[in-house]
Amino acid sequence: MSPVTVARQSLIGRRIPKLDAPEKASGQTRYIQDIDLPGQLHAKILRSSRLHARILSIDTAKAAALPGVHCVITAADVPEQRPIGVNKDQLPLKTDRVRSYRDEIAAVAAESPEIAEAALGLIEVTYEDLPPLVDPRLSKQPGAPILHDRAADNVAMTFTYQNGDVAEGEAESDFVVEDEFSLHYVTHCCMGVSGVIAEFEPSGNLTLYSNTQVPFLHKREFAELLGIDPGRIRIIQPPIGGGFGSKLDIYPFEPICIFLAKKTGRPVKLVFSREEEFLASPTRQPVILRLRSGARKDGTLTFRTVRTLHDNGAYTSWGATTPFVMMQTFSSLYRVPHCDYFTEAVYTNNPYAGSFRGYGNLQATFAVEQHMDKLAALVGMDPLDFRLKNAQEPGEVTPQGMHFKSCGFKDCLTIAARRSDYADKRRQYEAERRQPGTVKRGIGIASMLHVGGGAKIYPSDGCGTILKLDDFAHVTLITGASEIGQGSETVLAQLVCEELGVPLDAVTVVNNDTDITPWDVGVHASRTTFIAGNSAIGAARKAREKILLAAAKVTNLAAEQLDLRQGAIVRSEDGQLLMPLAKMLRSLHFSDKAELVITSHYYEPPSQHQDKEFKGDVSAAYAWATQVVELEVDTATGIVRLDKVTAAHDVGRVLNRLGIEGQIEGGIVMGQGYALTEDLLVEEGVCRNPNFRDYKLVTAPEIPEMDISFVETQDGEGPQGAKGVGEAPAICMAAAVANAIENATGVRITSLPFTPERVYRALRAIED
Amino acid sequence: MSLLREIRFTLNGVARQVSVPVTMTALAMLRDVLHLTGTKYGCGEGECGACTILVDGRSVNSCVMFAVDCDGRQVTTIEGIAADAQWQPLRESLVEHGGVQCGFCTPGMVVQASHVLSRDPHADRQAIKRGLEGNLCRCTGYKKIVDAVVAVADAGGKVAP
Numbered sequence: 001m002s003p004v005t006v007a008r009q010s011l012i013g014r015r016i017p018k019l020d021a022p023e024k025a026s027g028q029t030r031y032i033q034d035i036d037l038p039g040q041l042h043a044k045i046l047r048s049s050r051l052h053a054r055i056l057s058i059d060t061a062k063a064a065a066l067p068g069v070h071c072v073i074t075a076a077d078v079p080e081q082r083p084i085g086v087n088k089d090q091l092p093l094k095t096d097r098v099r100s101y102r103d104e105i106a107a108v109a110a111e112s113p114e115i116a117e118a119a120l121g122l123i124e125v126t127y128e129d130l131p132p133l134v135d136p137r138l139s140k141q142p143g144a145p146i147l148h149d150r151a152a153d154n155v156a157m158t159f160t161y162q163n164g165d166v167a168e169g170e171a172e173s174d175f176v177v178e179d180e181f182s183l184h185y186v187t188h189c190c191m192g193v194s195g196v197i198a199e200f201e202p203s204g205n206l207t208l209y210s211n212t213q214v215p216f217l218h219k220r221e222f223a224e225l226l227g228i229d230p231g232r233i234r235i236i237q238p239p240i241g242g243g244f245g246s247k248l249d250i251y252p253f254e255p256i257c258i259f260l261a262k263k264t265g266r267p268v269k270l271v272f273s274r275e276e277e278f279l280a281s282p283t284r285q286p287v288i289l290r291l292r293s294g295a296r297k298d299g300t301l302t303f304r305t306v307r308t309l310h311d312n313g314a315y316t317s318w319g320a321t322t323p324f325v326m327m328q329t330f331s332s333l334y335r336v337p338h339c340d341y342f343t344e345a346v347y348t349n350n351p352y353a354g355s356f357r358g359y360g361n362l363q364a365t366f367a368v369e370q371h372m373d374k375l376a377a378l379v380g381m382d383p384l385d386f387r388l389k390n391a392q393e394p395g396e397v398t399p400q401g402m403h404f405k406s407c408g409f410k411d412c413l414t415i416a417a418r419r420s421d422y423a424d425k426r427r428q429y430e431a432e433r434r435q436p437g438t439v440k441r442g443i444g445i446a447s448m449l450h451v452g453g454g455a456k457i458y459p460s461d462g463c464g465t466i467l468k469l470d471d472f473a474h475v476t477l478i479t480g481a482s483e484i485g486q487g488s489e490t491v492l493a494q495l496v497c498e499e500l501g502v503p504l505d506a507v508t509v510v511n512n513d514t515d516i517t518p519w520d521v522g523v524h525a526s527r528t529t530f531i532a533g534n535s536a537i538g539a540a541r542k543a544r545e546k547i548l549l550a551a552a553k554v555t556n557l558a559a560e561q562l563d564l565r566q567g568a569i570v571r572s573e574d575g576q577l578l579m580p581l582a583k584m585l586r587s588l589h590f591s592d593k594a595e596l597v598i599t600s601h602y603y604e605p606p607s608q609h610q611d612k613e614f615k616g617d618v619s620a621a622y623a624w625a626t627q628v629v630e631l632e633v634d635t636a637t638g639i640v641r642l643d644k645v646t647a648a649h650d651v652g653r654v655l656n657r658l659g660i661e662g663q664i665e666g667g668i669v670m671g672q673g674y675a676l677t678e679d680l681l682v683e684e685g686v687c688r689n690p691n692f693r694d695y696k697l698v699t700a701p702e703i704p705e706m707d708i709s710f711v712e713t714q715d716g717e718g719p720q721g722a723k724g725v726g727e728a729p730a731i732c733m734a735a736a737v738a739n740a741i742e743n744a745t746g747v748r749i750t751s752l753p754f755t756p757e758r759v760y761r762a763l764r765a766i767e768d
Numbered sequence: 769m770s771l772l773r774e775i776r777f778t779l780n781g782v783a784r785q786v787s788v789p790v791t792m793t794a795l796a797m798l799r800d801v802l803h804l805t806g807t808k809y810g811c812g813e814g815e816c817g818a819c820t821i822l823v824d825g826r827s828v829n830s831c832v833m834f835a836v837d838c839d840g841r842q843v844t845t846i847e848g849i850a851a852d853a854q855w856q857p858l859r860e861s862l863v864e865h866g867g868v869q870c871g872f873c874t875p876g877m878v879v880q881a882s883h884v885l886s887r888d889p890h891a892d893r894q895a896i897k898r899g900l901e902g903n904l905c906r907c908t909g910y911k912k913i914v915d916a917v918v919a920v921a922d923a924g925g926k927v928a929p
């Protein structure tokens with residue numbers, strides 16, 4: 001009988017369905033909204049009905065007397081509360097002053113959400129109005145209301161970055177363009193609204209069911225806020241109904257829920273309504289951006305001067321810090337010898353912005369890529385050639401300190417342009433502009449650079465892994481990395497399978513309980529595949545080594561001659577089956593030196609903290625992409641219809657083709673919404689459209705055809721060569737749409753979104 | 769607090785009898801009274817489709833339907849679709865085509881897609897997109913969801929168990 005041989009099977013690059021999809025498709029997945037603890041109470045928050053006012057009195061007596069109400073709290077009841085947020089400039093429950101309509105004044109815990117809601121209506125608050133400040137351009141004017149004593153000029157944050165000398169750059173320029181770009185409010189619209197459940201044990205230990213994207217950082221922050229030892233806090237993360245950056249900061253509802261749980265001694269659940277989600281969860285950072293750019297006659301970029309005004313809103317969350325990412329796009333997407341960047345984030349009584357997929361890069365790219373088209377036209381070059389001339393290449397270190405070890409930018413540009421027939425169509429559509437008919441076609445290109453190998457923002461950018469091999473060759477991967485719907489658990493399992501030669505269904509991923517999982521800095525900055533992936537590979541390789549060494553002893557072969565394939569130990573050279581992996585593990589398991597629990601970590605990726613001047617190689621790898629948009633503009637109505645998006649992404653390497661396509665398609669459509677339909681209308685500090693009827697998400701019939709290509713640059717540090725991709729696909733769209741509208745109509749629009757009204761008015765303005 | 773009314777209806781093939789406040793929505797009854805949490809709250813205003821159920825074979829946003837209006841009807845939720853072998857190809861197709869990310873919209877999508885396919889087992893891509901228009905998804909960009917339903921329609925819609 002000839003020996004059985006086993007072939008190597010790799011899951012890398014295949015189309016692997018998300019591990020938790022079957023459960024989700026049958027409605028069994030229990031999200032935070034679906035969890036109820038025995039004895040649980042329900043909480044609701046009373047928010048300010050004034051934009052800017054002094055609180056004169058709060059009377060909670062009637063609310064507290066309502067049958068079914070267990071507890072009503074105001075700031076006076078929680079003297080222990082501490083400021084939260086990026087600037088620590090707000091208390092969860094406001095004391096004597098409100099600064100926006102969303103401000104939290106009181107909270108109720110009751111037997112049911114309906115009773116809690118009814119109790120809110122019985123709380124009497126008297127206010128004394130203060131003068132409002134809703135226009136960020138007026139924040140620094142003399143006499144403007146001062147929102148926080150600590151910032152007498154209303155400036156929440158500033159960011160300055162410089163390289164070279166822009167005056168010199170300007171002197172060298174043959175062409176200079178300058179525009180003001182205005183970027184609007186949009187919000188995450190996670191389909192699952194925000195929620196949290198807090199429960200104290202009699203010992204004082206706190207369990208939080210939370211959708212946070214950064215459980216370990218929040219553990220520490222909650223501990224500070226509550227004045228308890230972080231070791232007493234356990235965060236359990238139920239499956240999340242969408243993240244996109246919205247759960248990266250602590251927002252007041254979380255500590256408020258904890259206070260109520262503490263006061264009542266009962267588990268307390270607090271879940272938003274959709275309206276509340278619109279009003280009281282973070283937005284994308286609105287920005288007024290002035291960009292001045294120059295080029296020489298030969299098409300070389302010379303300088304960029306950037307001034308941005310960030311409407312910080314009433315308090316500071318991550319939105320204010322988006323310049324970290326924005327300045328990278330200005331300084332380093334293309335080679336720019338001279339760059340001068342300045343951002344001022346100013347307080348107003350408006351909503352405040354958090355982090356949101358792309359983190360400032362949509363705003364920066366919108367400006368930069370429109371200027372690339374404008375300069376190309378002045379220089380007399382095709383926009384693609386102009387970009388290729390200035391694009392970064394592998395090996396470059398930018399003046400800001402970013403080192404592009406792998407860089408497929410030029411490939412992204414050429415592939416997206418070729419597949420969309422960009423150059424020919426652009427000329428053709430431009431020529432067609434003057435032909436009769438109201439419907440004009442246009443094509444536009446835009447590219448982006450984003451971190452793709454983590455981002456060294458916190459003291460560590462690491463992630464830990466625990467790998468457990470059981471006696472039946474089943475693997476449990478316990479990772480610090482959180483899953484927010486992006487498919488990280490599937491990719492991590494694939495990476496483990498690759499090392500251990502086990503089938504995918506032999507791997508269980510545990511990723512949602514801080515009492516069990518090792519430390520991780522959180523889901524953000526497109527870092528999970530890269531960082532947690534490398535961490536998981538580290539543990540799996542250790543396990544592999546251990547198994548092969550043990551197998552070598554039994555088989556009288558050297559470990560190097562052995563391989564793990566399809567759940568078996570085989571001879572590498574011919575794949576001859578030597579023994580099932582389960583058998584090997586079983587015998588190891590019951591030996592005295594088994595140690596089949598393996599720990600590993602990826603501390604630190606080879607990246608640097610930026611210095612005070614924001615210089616430094618902040619990520620271990622960088623992602624690149626080009627997207628080409630084809631659309632139609634009806635000049636009679638201003639309606640823009642997307643036909644096709646051709647995207648080329650440098651992703652290092654495709655690990656899960658199904659998952660990565662899903663990230664890119666979802667990102668493109670999110671970018672489409674940012675460009676065309678979504679607009680959180682904030683007027684005089686009031687959100688006018690806190691519902692899906694008036695806040696328009698893209699729907700199924702509106703999506704464009706999508707043609708997606710991958711540029712596989714095989715990053716040397718990436719897990720199996722991969723780079724992060726989560727944020728990248730949303731970034732280019734608005735810029736590409738702007739350029740396509742210009743191609744179609746000859747009109748360049750520098751404010752978002754491109755609603756029919758805005759487009760129509762812009763077209764008329766030109767005709768007048 | 770509010771007036772209670774007793775109703776009888778068929779829920780996922782099983783006769784049920786419950787007392788519900790007259791002001792309660794069908795969504796709240798399903799989730800909070802009957803503990804069927806597969807049907808999701810996404811907006812409460814009939815705008816997102818996360819709460820889609822079938823009532824007498826019609827798809828309905830359960831958040832804008834009164835619970836008492838279920839009286840005497842046949843109600844099917846995602847739990848019913850999940851237990852129905854007839855719709856196994858649809859669920860599997862969504863999984864295999866990558867139509868599920870965070871999954872919060874998925875139960876509503878599955879129920880709505882089953883409705884679209886029941887009406888027209890060979891529905892084409894345009895009809896499927898239109899049929900799913902009322903179901904919002906923030907994660908996938910819809911393409912893979914549509915692909916998944918198209919694949920089932922191409923195979924003849926309902927595939928016998």
Ligand code: FES
Nearest residue numbers: 810811812817831
């Ligand atoms: S929850 Fe019913 S349509 Fe949104």
Ligand code: FES
Nearest residue numbers: 870871905906907
């Ligand atoms: S998969 Fe997340 S909303 Fe559709």
